Amino acid sequence: MNLPFLSLVAISALIAKGAYAAPTEYPLTIDNCGIEITFDGPPENVVSIGQSATETLYALGAEDRMAGTALWFSAVLPEFADADASVERIADNAPSFESVVNKRPGFVPTMFEWMIGPKGVVGTREQFADLGIPAYVMPPDCEGKDNLVGADGTRLAPFDIATLYKSIEQMAAIMNRQDRGAELIAELQAREAAAARRARALDLPDASAVVWFSSAEMERDPFVAGQKGIPAWMFERLGLRNVIESDEEWPTVGWESIAKADPSVIVIARMERRRFPADDHEKKLEFLRSDPVTSQMTAVKEDRIVILDAEAMHASIRLIDGLEALTDAMETLSQ
Incomplete structure (x- = not known):
């Protein structure tokens, strides 16, 4: 189903008429x-x-x-x-x-x-x-x-x-539950389009980003978002460039390589899971600010670190929340 982008008024009208499915x-x-x-x-x-x-x-x-x-x-x-x-x-x-x-x-x-x-x-x-x-x-x-x-x-x-x-x-x-499904899709599509319009209107020159999801150990290479995954789609939709080139969903990439790319924004995942030490976003922040390599990155020095709900980086109904949060962060880059 590829519903057209609908306004909330149109959604409400359809619901009132019982016109969904x-x-x-x-x-x-x-x-x-x-x-x-x-x-x-x-x-x-x-x-x-x-x-x-x-x-x-x-x-x-x-x-x-x-x-x-x-x-x-x-x-x-x-x-x-x-x-x-x-x-x-x-x-x-x-x-x-x-x-x-x-x-x-x-x-x-x-x-x-x-x-x-x-x-x-x-x-x-x-x-x-x-x-x-x-x-x-x-x-x-x-x-x-x-x-x-x-x-x-x-x-x-x-x-x-x-x-x-x-x-x-x-x-x-x-x-x-088709009626609720159709309503939910229309609502998410409308929010997706609005976030993209807002971000593209900023017209940021070569704004780039990296996503750090977690790490098996704090001192080991981080799990970051690859080129073709969900965070990469979010970046593309908003006009950001992903500095990670791998097509793997969550490849491990060394901090030296990431620092060399020097992304405009660092996005870190916040979650309650504690499978790995770096699941804790506070430990991620501490590492970024204290490690000899990461602490020299422009995004760290200028505090351009976005904390994003881990579930917003998955194919979930929270994905659009993440898109909107990234758009908010992009607006700070333009100031």
Whole structure:
């Protein structure tokens, strides 16, 4: 579904008229990254693996059909606090296969193919299919991407936000929440366009950026955003140049190379996950300001460091929040 950009007035008018979408006709068969999955009715006991998938379901108002969630990076959005309180969190990180299937799920969506895929940490699609459980990978992580190359996969084509909107559309159809799905897509598209217009109007000369997501150890090379991933799409949409040239999703690159590129802005991820020491954004800031190499970078000296929600760097409904936050930061560059 590629809805036109709609104003909030137009959205409200459509809602008032009930003009969005007809209810799902079951059985529903969806092609999910080359694999067909079928639903005989709205699924019960949904277990979502990954915050992006979970918060999309909450945004669709589907929490009443959910039995569990897993793999969290940040606190749930405040507007979904009540919904989240009603659904069991079976794991903060990757859940076990047994903990998922013990919920007798009728649907298991995930944000990452490395959770459910050929090398799935939780399991393979075949393992779930053998139990009659439809497993679904959000299209941004399996369309135009090879997840068998590199630690976090390699993009075969640049990230396309249409795959995020496709995820919302498909999950809305599966859960029989098409009206809310169409409204959500239109709202996100309108905000995306507004942020891009605002950023492009600044007309900044050769503004560049780097994204530091985390590091396995503080003294080791950081995980940064590659050329074709989601942060790179955000940069391109706003007219920023990504100084990292790798096509890997999150390659490791030495600070010496990053310092040589001297990006205008350094974006660091903020998250509640503590898998690695550098998951803590305060430790990132301390490192940048004290390390002999990074402390000499222009962005550090001039305090052009943007702290961005980690989930806003994923294909999630928070992505547009991140786009708007980056636009705000760009406006400070023009002053």
